[in-house]
Amino acid sequence: MAHQRQAFRAVVIGASAGGVGALMTVLGALPADFPLPLAMVLHLRPDAGNFLADILNRHALLQVRQAEEKEHLRPGVAYLAPPNYHLLVEEDRSLALNVDERVNFARPSVDVLFDSAAHAFGPALIGVVLTGANADGARGAARIKAAGGMVVVQDPAEAEASAMPAAALAATTPDRVLTLAEIAPLLMELATRGRRRRS
Amino acid sequence: MSATTPDVRTIELDLLLEAIYRRYGYDFRHYARASIRRRLEHARLREGLDSLAEVQHRLLHDMAFFERLLADLSVNVTEMFRDPSFYQALRTTVVPLLRDLDHLKIWHAGCATGEEVYSMAILLLEEGLYDRCRIYATDMNETVLSQARAGIFPLSRLRDYTANYQRAGGQESFSDYYTAQYDNAVMHRALRENILFSDHNLAIDGVFGEMHLIMCRNVLIYFDRALQNRVLGLFADSLPGGGFLCLGLKESLRFSAHSAAFDDLVREQRIYRRR
Numbered sequence: 001m002a003h004q005r006q007a008f009r010a011v012v013i014g015a016s017a018g019g020v021g022a023l024m025t026v027l028g029a030l031p032a033d034f035p036l037p038l039a040m041v042l043h044l045r046p047d048a049g050n051f052l053a054d055i056l057n058r059h060a061l062l063q064v065r066q067a068e069e070k071e072h073l074r075p076g077v078a079y080l081a082p083p084n085y086h087l088l089v090e091e092d093r094s095l096a097l098n099v100d101e102r103v104n105f106a107r108p109s110v111d112v113l114f115d116s117a118a119h120a121f122g123p124a125l126i127g128v129v130l131t132g133a134n135a136d137g138a139r140g141a142a143r144i145k146a147a148g149g150m151v152v153v154q155d156p157a158e159a160e161a162s163a164m165p166a167a168a169l170a171a172t173t174p175d176r177v178l179t180l181a182e183i184a185p186l187l188m189e190l191a192t193r194g195r196r197r198r199s
Numbered sequence: 200m201s202a203t204t205p206d207v208r209t210i211e212l213d214l215l216l217e218a219i220y221r222r223y224g225y226d227f228r229h230y231a232r233a234s235i236r237r238r239l240e241h242a243r244l245r246e247g248l249d250s251l252a253e254v255q256h257r258l259l260h261d262m263a264f265f266e267r268l269l270a271d272l273s274v275n276v277t278e279m280f281r282d283p284s285f286y287q288a289l290r291t292t293v294v295p296l297l298r299d300l301d302h303l304k305i306w307h308a309g310c311a312t313g314e315e316v317y318s319m320a321i322l323l324l325e326e327g328l329y330d331r332c333r334i335y336a337t338d339m340n341e342t343v344l345s346q347a348r349a350g351i352f353p354l355s356r357l358r359d360y361t362a363n364y365q366r367a368g369g370q371e372s373f374s375d376y377y378t379a380q381y382d383n384a385v386m387h388r389a390l391r392e393n394i395l396f397s398d399h400n401l402a403i404d405g406v407f408g409e410m411h412l413i414m415c416r417n418v419l420i421y422f423d424r425a426l427q428n429r430v431l432g433l434f435a436d437s438l439p440g441g442g443f444l445c446l447g448l449k450e451s452l453r454f455s456a457h458s459a460a461f462d463d464l465v466r467e468q469r470i471y472r473r474r
Contacts, residue, residue: 047283047366069231069420069449082449088233091209097449098234099417101276116233119208 009124014110016132018160027060029184037073046084081108088116104136114140123148132164138171211251229426280363303332309418310336313347337399350386417447438473
């Protein structure tokens with residue numbers, strides 16, 4: 001397939017309604033030494049505080065924490081957009097936050113993360129669109145594809161809320177449409193394959 | 200494309216920011232790139248242009264075009280009593296320490312359309328400190344400053360603002376602070392009496408004066424490390440020992456060149472005190 005020779009450098013994940021459970025499933029199945037950094041947006045109330053990072057940390061072997069601005073992405077760490085901030089990736093692959101207008105009625109917005117990460121990583125990026133009841137992430141998924149990256153979409157038929165994965169499918173042709181349980185094994189396979197090729 | 204070899208789009212962005220600086224004097228060269236790129240891309244699409252190089256060409260020759268672009272680049276989104284927990288900490292921890300002062304000078308740097316300035320005015324009024332304060336509210340953008348001066352906000356937002364106010368520990372009826380006119384809320388004149396709105400650009404201008412408290416929330420996240428250090432240096436120079444600095448909840452002094460000049464007062468609310 002097209003991505004066979006690509007060493008992936010990062011994973012971005014977007015989710016909304018039903019996303020807490022979905023992220024628990026995906027992150028819970030990744031090892032502590034997962035070789036890539038992950039950056040994630042889940043739509044939450046502005047005053048949700050740190051609760052999502054706390055919950056995910058209890059379920060994941062790898063480290064989950066809220067992103068800090070200017071922090072450099074590190075392998076084996078899953079960075080969460082803080083509630084009420086957009087999360088972006090800079091060209092130098094550090095993280096950035098901003099309080100710009102909501103995008104798709106959301107802050108953080110999946111599109112904002114995906115767009116900036118596509119710019120920073122080009123073909124070395126894997127984007128994952130999970131359950132959600134809106135269309136955020138669809139445009140961003142198309143941007144990842146246009147930059148040569150890989151897009152994985154949760155099968156809308158099994159997603160707790162189908163609108164978000166369905167919108168991504170309408171906006172672009174993903175590389176894979178998978179059930180939740182199949183996503184972490186694929187990420188492992190892609191991450192280690194890239195690593196082997198690089199070394 | 201790799202992280203070390205700049206691609207064409209990176210060069211285009213560098214040149215565009217350089218062009219703005221040399222032609223108009225606004226210095227966005229040390230702004231965080233991903234955010235400014237997103238705003239420029241938004242403007243590019245609206246203007247129907249194909250590349251940032253075309254945006255650069257237009258802005259060099261067309262002042263009206265640049266004015267629109269300046270709004271895209273410099274307007275920051277804000278709200279009244281943004282982060283209620285912060286305002287609560289301000290009320291309970293900082294206000295008691297301000298009571299002994301005969302007069303109180305506050306600099307609100309990067310005030311945008313002024314929502315947080317009015318929030319501060321309300322808080323000080325309720326705490327009996329407003330009469331002896333002077334709030335210097337500055338921004339680099341004249342358009343947002345005149346909006347801030349007018350103190351007129353969309354009525355549709357007031358429900359959220361009222362909820363913020365209450366969660367911030369506000370005890371009064373929030374609707375007493377404004378008058379509804381059509382779709383707008385007009386903030387009461389009395390709130391504005393001790394506020395001086397003026398033009399100041401953190402990227403190029405100097406110290407504004409000696410202050411007791413500086414508010415600069417969600418401005419530094421738009422800057423690169425070098426510009427953050429410049430601005431924090433201005434703040435350190437503007438505050439005597441014991442002066443207060445309030446940053447946004449996702450901003451920190453931790454990695455700055457000026458961290459040694461401040462102590463944490465309320466760490467999780469990013470309230471610092473000058474040593």
